[in-house]
Amino acid sequence: MSGTEGDVFHQDFYTAERWNNWVNQVKECDFKFDESDEPQGKEGAIFVNMEDDIILACLKIIAKCENGQISPETAMLSIADIRDIALAEIDPISEDADMMIESLQTSLMGSFAACEAYLSGDYDENAEISDLVKVALEAESSDDIEIAIGTVAEIGALVLSGKELTEKVMEEVPYGLVAEWLDGIDSIAAAMVGSDSYKNDEEDDES
Structure with missing residues (x-):
């Protein structure tokens, strides 16, 4: 019974079309890094918004x-459906845009893994985030x-359960x-702190 109900929801959270709209925006904006190699302006904001859109759907x-x-x-x-959409290979756009998309997809791997866990x-x-960060870094340096x-x-x-990933911890990660x-x-x-509208049950995606 929950199968059919689940299938309706299953399709509605995020679509390949929605992701492709973001990719098309990247193509149109002619994104380039500035001299500091930092993404700037509204072109750089597209990548932030792409990621936020995915994360809000997961939340x-x-x-x-x-x-x-x-x-x-x-x-x-x-x-898993959203992960497959967002991590699918994207045809080359430009060197700078491709680097940003690759970085965004790598970042999203962490987001998807977190949601699944x-x-x-x-x-x-009861684990401490700072301790786990050390374990993760040690594993990375050992190629595990x-x-x-x-x-x-x-x-x-x-x-996701309410603990804080502090700025101090983030700053210490190479x-x-x-x-x-x-x-x-x-x-x-x-x-999660920006808006809790994702918790509301408004069906903005009607079937």
Whole structure:
């Protein structure tokens, strides 16, 4: 019974068309880094908005699961659907835009892993985020990428459960995969405090 109900929700949270609209905006904006190699202006904001759009869709799925409107299984499938859309290979646009999209997709890997760990309960609620960051960095330096992403997923699950990923912790993380994945967790934290409209049950996507 929840299968048919779940299938309706399953399709509605995020679509490939929505993602492609963002990609088209990137193509149209002729994005380039400035001299400081930092994304600037409204062209740079497109990538932030792309990521926020994905993360808010994931938070909406989690909220519906917590409200009992969809099962954890349907929620996991819906997150997986969005992950497949957002992490699919994109045809080259330009060197700068391609670098930004690659960075955004890497960041989103952390976000998706966090949502899945949270929904499956695959994390220790009493763990300390700062300790887990050290474990993730050690795993990355040992090229144990599976443990690194798994640990980042736990950090994200803790953030989704209400714990704080502090600026101090983020500042101490050297640039690398863990840093990019944690950027995706940081984006989840920002979205959670930015607006809780994702918790509301307004069906803006009517079937």
